[in-house]
Amino acid sequence: MRQAYQISLSYLGDNGSKMCDIASNCLRDATKAMLDTDLSLAEAVIASDVQLDEMRAIAETHAMELLALQSPVASDLRTVVSALWIVADLQRMGALAIHVAKAARRRHPAPVIPAQLRPIIERMGSVGVHLADQAGVVLRTRDVELARRLEQEDELMDDLQRQMFAAMLSPTWSHGVAAAVDISLLVRFYERFADHAVAVARRVIFLVTGENVGGDTTPALTAPER
Amino acid sequence: MRQAYQISLSYLGDNGSKMCDIASNCLRDATKAMLDTDLSLAEAVIASDVQLDEMRAIAETHAMELLALQSPVASDLRTVVSALWIVADLQRMGALAIHVAKAARRRHPAPVIPAQLRPIIERMGSVGVHLADQAGVVLRTRDVELARRLEQEDELMDDLQRQMFAAMLSPTWSHGVAAAVDISLLVRFYERFADHAVAVARRVIFLVTGENVGGDTTPALTAPER
Numbered sequence: 001m002r003q004a005y006q007i008s009l010s011y012l013g014d015n016g017s018k019m020c021d022i023a024s025n026c027l028r029d030a031t032k033a034m035l036d037t038d039l040s041l042a043e044a045v046i047a048s049d050v051q052l053d054e055m056r057a058i059a060e061t062h063a064m065e066l067l068a069l070q071s072p073v074a075s076d077l078r079t080v081v082s083a084l085w086i087v088a089d090l091q092r093m094g095a096l097a098i099h100v101a102k103a104a105r106r107r108h109p110a111p112v113i114p115a116q117l118r119p120i121i122e123r124m125g126s127v128g129v130h131l132a133d134q135a136g137v138v139l140r141t142r143d144v145e146l147a148r149r150l151e152q153e154d155e156l157m158d159d160l161q162r163q164m165f166a167a168m169l170s171p172t173w174s175h176g177v178a179a180a181v182d183i184s185l186l187v188r189f190y191e192r193f194a195d196h197a198v199a200v201a202r203r204v205i206f207l208v209t210g211e212n213v214g215g216d217t218t219p220a221l222t223a224p225e226r
Numbered sequence: 227m228r229q230a231y232q233i234s235l236s237y238l239g240d241n242g243s244k245m246c247d248i249a250s251n252c253l254r255d256a257t258k259a260m261l262d263t264d265l266s267l268a269e270a271v272i273a274s275d276v277q278l279d280e281m282r283a284i285a286e287t288h289a290m291e292l293l294a295l296q297s298p299v300a301s302d303l304r305t306v307v308s309a310l311w312i313v314a315d316l317q318r319m320g321a322l323a324i325h326v327a328k329a330a331r332r333r334h335p336a337p338v339i340p341a342q343l344r345p346i347i348e349r350m351g352s353v354g355v356h357l358a359d360q361a362g363v364v365l366r367t368r369d370v371e372l373a374r375r376l377e378q379e380d381e382l383m384d385d386l387q388r389q390m391f392a393a394m395l396s397p398t399w400s401h402g403v404a405a406a407v408d409i410s411l412l413v414r415f416y417e418r419f420a421d422h423a424v425a426v427a428r429r430v431i432f433l434v435t436g437e438n439v440g441g442d443t444t445p446a447l448t449a450p451e452r
Contacts, residue, residue: 057438060438061438064303064304064307067293067303067307068299068300068303071297073294074294077290077293077294078290081290081293081310084307084310084311085310085314088311088314165407168403168404168407169403169404169407173403176403177394177395177399177402177403177406178394178395180403180406180407180410181391181394181395181406181407181410184406184407184410184411185410185411185414188411188414212283212286212287
């Protein structure tokens, strides 16, 4: 019984790190689809929608069963409750990546991103993917120091966001209102994706140490200054 | 002991409905501050930031203690786990209202919203406040039918969002890129606020019926069509 229980507990961790890999791939592919105006890749990302929803639903059912049948305490209890939070963050990361893919599909065959801004979006994509990958490592290793470092990396995303807003609000902006509306929302999707990856890392800190560092408490929105 | 346990369980519901009232007031005041360019009201909303964070942290600690000490099962277990999700949604609703207040503060004394679009933002504010109030009623009464109706009301928010994007993308738009960037983000904050109110209602459906209707699974973003 104890062994079955341990297997059940470790399932939650394995499932989380698999969901992390999927979210990471979704954002990588969505960013590529957008930059390459690759409609079939965008469609593939959008079609992967149900996968994370299903994995989350299974993990939730599993966690509820563990709570009901095994009455875990102490760090086992934190593992199960953290899993409930973590799968919610990971599902949301997938949904945000799919929002990016949908922007690519909506504008196809036109590009969403003006050529001059492609490097910023490329960087936002790679920072997001890296954060998701690192969150996956944190889930597998329960490395609290690595988890704390994710917070600093998230600042890169904030810098990129500021650069993008500065470009849109510059007097030399020549791409019109429609592109600015698209990009404002895209930037928000990347920022929130990163926030949720950091939230996953925070949940692991809680799981390991019992220290509640606040989950998805996004700092104040980095304001687009006029 | 049983009585103390029931009091503990009902605390989670009471705390949730109080947080709902706070989130609702935050959005009402933030919208008013933005429309009236009322800096002191905006500041007051922003200062209320810590309140929902603290209430969430207390509720989480309380829920973890209940899980560890009482090992609830069946509907009691669903109540405790739902509380963990619900306080996360409510904290997020507060954070989104504060984003609106920060936009008002950032642009002060200039208005964020051009006169022509004020009626749409007023409606978005009142739909958001109403959804939060209804979510509060659902938390107090556990009325599953009312909870299901919230989903339909959320469609009003989607309609308003479409109107706002249509206005920004119209050839007659004369307010420039900076206003469009602000409004794109604001519209997103109102939409997400409404989504989280619906998610609270869904959690109550789960709590009462055991039927998992997916929490914060936002439908595809209503696309700004060019």
